[in-house]
Amino acid sequence: MEQINITKLISKYLKHWPLFAIGIVACLLAVFLYLRYKAETQYETTSTLLVKSQDAGQGSLKGENIKDLGLIKNSYNVDDEIGILRSTGIMEKVISTRSLNINYYVEGRIRDVEIYGDETPIKVLVDETAKVIYDLPITVTLLDNNKYELQASINGEDFKLEQNFGDLVSSPFGTFTIDCREDSRYVDIGKPLYFVIKNTDRVIDNYLANLSVEQSTRTGNLLAIRFLYGHKKKGEYIVAGLIETYVEEMIKYENELAENTIKMIDGRLKLLSGEIQGVEKSVEQFKTKNDLTDVTSNANLYIEQANDYKKLISDYQTEINVINSIELYLEQGNLDTPIPASLSANDPSLTGMIDLYNATLLQKGQMAQSASNANPIIVNLNRTLNDLVKAIIENVRSAKNRLLIAQRNLQSNANKYQAQIAKVPSMERKLVDISRDKSTKEGLYLYLLQKREEEILSLAAPVSSTRIVSLPKAGRFPVSPNKTALYLSGILLGLFLPFCVVYTKGLLSNKVASIEELSSLTTAPILGEISRSTDADIIIANKNSRTPTAELFRLLCFNLEYLKKTEKNQTLLVTSTTKGEGKTFIASNLAITLATNGEKVIVLAFDLRMPSLMKNFDLPDSPGLTDFIIKNDVDIDRITQKHPSIDNLYLIGAGMEVNQVGRLMLSKRIEELITSLKSDYDRIIIDTPPIGLISDAFALNAYIDSTIYIVRKDTTKRDNVKSIESIHKNGKLRNTMVLLNDTKAPESYGYSTRKN
Incomplete structure (x- = not known):
């Protein structure tokens, strides 16, 4: 997992500090205006x-x-x-x-x-x-x-x-x-x-x-x-x-509740008063009509007789239940099994028929083991069993009717005694009920009188049980708006909005923004970076210059030696993807830096379609490369120009304008030129057209030792870096190294910046 460099992340946003400062000031001003003109103090x-x-x-x-x-x-x-x-x-x-x-x-x-x-x-x-x-x-x-x-x-x-x-x-x-x-x-x-x-x-x-x-x-x-x-x-x-x-x-x-309660109690008291008078009159009439002192003298005898009849009725009910069981058993058609012994009755004739039925059924079972159902004996036994069933059912029903009649007679006699028993306590119970009703109504009447007085007293002292513990008191300081919170929110919002702008811009941008991002997009060696020039001139890397950009060019020379893959690293090709990424600027100042270091340097303006190298040095383009390639009588000394003020620096311009430049790039004269220059100069720097538009640079791959590929910050697209990766991996240009141009000068130098 890729680790996040907090310092670099912070520095990424700190370089936009004016935007953050404006955001904070604007938000704090908005909070101030809101508090002064809009917010309501509470x-x-x-x-x-x-x-x-x-x-x-x-x-x-x-x-x-x-x-x-x-x-x-x-x-x-x-x-x-x-x-x-x-x-x-x-x-x-x-x-x-x-x-x-x-x-x-x-x-x-x-x-x-x-x-x-x-x-x-x-x-x-x-x-x-x-x-x-x-x-x-x-x-x-x-x-x-x-x-x-x-x-x-x-x-x-x-x-x-x-x-x-x-x-x-x-x-x-x-x-x-x-x-x-x-x-x-x-x-x-x-x-x-x-x-x-x-x-x-x-x-x-x-x-x-x-x-x-x-x-x-x-x-x-x-x-x-x-x-x-x-x-x-x-x-x-x-x-x-x-x-x-x-x-x-x-x-x-x-x-209101107390008043309604009093009204209800008054109505109820009036009703109870009439009911109590009626109850007292009923007690008086009942005592006059009934003499209750001799009524209970024979109560014990009545109770004993009634209990005897109840026992007989219970015995008859048991016999009826047994007969009902026998009848139900036979009606269910259970003719192949004996009648259970538990279903016996007290009637001898019924018991005899049941025993005969069971014996006949047993005999049939023994015969059925050795004879078929068509055997005359089996048929005769079946007929006997059917007759017995009918006789048993008829006997059962007759016995049941006799028992029911006897039971009803006993119940009638028992009821008579029960009526005699009930007569004595009913009168006594009626007297108790009347007395109890009277006592209940009198108690309720007294209770309502007491509650009526309580309600009248509550009306006389209308005090609520709700109590104020602390009187209403406003705070000394307002709780809204919270100025501290609002100003703090303003500061946070002032930081957040610019952060969102910078972050969104970074998400939406498709341009290379930093050397770290460039490193993540390609595996080609990174030579370093060249900061935006602080000088008004294109040529800034002179001997006496101490600007940040000039120092970075000196560092570039060291990195070239450090990253070289050949012994001399003599011939350097400088190119880029598109126009305006600063390849001619880099080639010019790199040549000056090497020359001031004591090397004999020559710069070739191989951007034959749109040459600009010689303009940087205020020198003419002709005679130049095209003249040498086309005209066999033109020698190298004729096209070579020595810089008038910089020692060890020589230049060859593009030459006269010609058509079909692509054909010229395949000329054998170029090989003669490069071979001759290698013997006379310590360093050969070739300025070529952008390879994203023209393929001229690839024709020079056979003559070079290394390639300096220029990427310009906030100009070169990320997708263009993919072509650098392809060139590096496939070896289309030898020893491809990437240089990031137009970065911000280190703060320690204290110089202002200018576009390269």
């Missing part, structure tokens, strides 16, 4: 409330009370109380009773300032049943202690009205009354004062969005109330109004 008002626990309350809701009777079911839950505090109904009452939908402002230079309470000199009461234009600024100008002037603009039309305090104002934007506050601390500093009527529903939604009610602990009944608002005093007043309204509603609800 303070947090907090309060703590203790609500009643479940099944706790006053009056009929405390302890063992009326709801134990199942008549009232009521309980309190902390979550329910939170829901009530955050309900729109409670908040609407808070707003409507305190006119919180009317906001007062004083105009400021940057933004308008809201005032409230004794900060305002007026108090506005709006009739919202009439037509009202919401969110309309209505300016109030105080004329004196009794008069004021209203100003408003409706659909581009200005409206003015002078009015006395306390008078009803009927205007196109609403009907209201404005009173003068005597306790006002308002000081007129010449800034316009105005008020705005807000839509109550929107105010409710806004307040509830800024309201938070939650349990202080998971198991406790303490509620923490938090409310955000831009004005400290008004925020405290809103929370206080919320708690006050909540307590009032709870007391109102509990009182």
